[in-house]
Amino acid sequence: MSRKVFVLALAALLTVAFAATAIAETKVSMSGQYRVRGWYKNNYNFADESDNEAKSSYFDQRFRLKVDIMPSDNLSVTLKTQALKDNKWGTQKSNLNWANQVGALGNGAGDAEYNSSFEVYEVYMTIKSAYGQFQIGRQESFTYGLSSLGYYDGDRCPFDGADELNAIRYDYASDNLNVRAWYGKVAEIDQSSVEQDGDYDQFGVEPTFKFANGAAGVAVIFDRDHTGGLKLDYYTINPALRLMFGAFQVNAELAWLTGKEDVTDTDLEGMGFYLDGSWTYGPGQVGAFYVYTQGDDDVTDNKVKGLINTGGDFCPLLLLYDECITNVGGGANHWTFGLWWNHNITESLMLNAAYGYVKMNEVPTGFDDNHGSEFDFGLSYQIMPNLTYSAIFGYFMPGDYIKDMMGVNDVGSAYAFKHQLQMNF
DSSP: OHHHHHHHHHHHHHHHHHTGGGOSSOEEEEEEEEEEEEEEEEOTTOOSSGGGOOEEEEEEEEEEEEEEEEEETTEEEEEEEEEEEEEETTOOOOOOOSSOOGGGGOOTTHHHHHTOSEEEEEEEEEEEETTEEEEEEEEEOOOOGGGGGTOOOSSBOTTOOOOEEEEEEEEEEETTEEEEEEEEEEEOOOBTTTTBOOOEEEEEEEEEEEETTEEEEEEEEEEEEOOTTOOEEEEEEEEEEEEEETTEEEEEEEEEEEEEETTTTEEEEEEEEEEEEEEEETTEEEEEEEEEEOOOSOTTSSEEOOOOOOOTTBOSSIIIIISOOSSOTTOOSEEEEEEEEEEESSSSEEEEEEEEEEEESSOOTTOOOEEEEEEEEEEEEEEETTEEEEEEEEEEEEOHHHHHHHTOSOOOOEEEEEEEEEEEO
16 A cells, blocks of 8 residues: 555656646756666685685665755755665565664564565755755755765765754855754654653754865764663764865864763763875876774773764775675774775776775784775776766785684685666756
């Protein structure tokens, strides 16, 4: 039933879109993408014998549609839908977000709903006024630091992981100064029978300033998480800086977390640091980066450390960060030094390569801290306007830390190949 209702709603939206020229005041615009990806993964279990290597290969797909409905220049409603999110060919189940979670508990009939291939994952209104802009509803959760300064290349945005959040957002711009403030409701779990507040709320503000050779900003976020019987109250301070001098560029970001869990009287702490530099030369660019995330050096005290991780949008390496084959990608307690190179052979064809060396910050007694290193090689080719093919091969060589974690003397390397065909409209 829910699928039929959504199909009817989508048909109505498309009808409005095609009839937009006949509507005197309301404008409708659409954009989106459809992608198909192919994967081959080998030896993610780090076996030292080829007969024991874990292997997998498959195709997956995703369709996204964004519809903007604008009754006036100052008002709009944005609807974002997706179908077959990361759905593997040959299966029915899609990796949906929040709309269809009935079957997540595995309760029989609910699984059919969970396997539904369509969802609305964002709906929000935008109100423009002389005093700033308001964005109200379910929208993309907020990223901070370098991403707020216009630095978003899809791979090296540290400490960020975009999701969805029910929120009220306010933006004010004046000359080179921009201020963003928001309130978000992450979870609503009030239990009136026992008068218990189990909500999770987030408050934040982030001023940014642009100057002749770059930009700077700092986000201050307060999280009040009282779900699960705990009372977590903590602040995150997230300053960032961009400097650009001709062909050279330097980007830096710091994330620092401090707070308390009141039920167990536990202090909360986390710290992460990112720095990169790059040089653009005609058709290409070379660069180097360093990222650090704090670990917990003493698990016996009443402090929980290492609460800043690299985030889901930090994917400079295919296996370690994009595929997260170890505990590094999206985690804390490590540092990585990396290099990258992009070069346009033609206007349509670009080659790229990357290398990363990873060490753990805090390890158990007797463990080595060498996590391993990875090489990536890839290309991107624009077949025609709005249609792009990309491919990347990654090869990870485990270090002695992996051996110590597995309790073995020998491990094998892992590798993966991903290629993708994407149409934008």
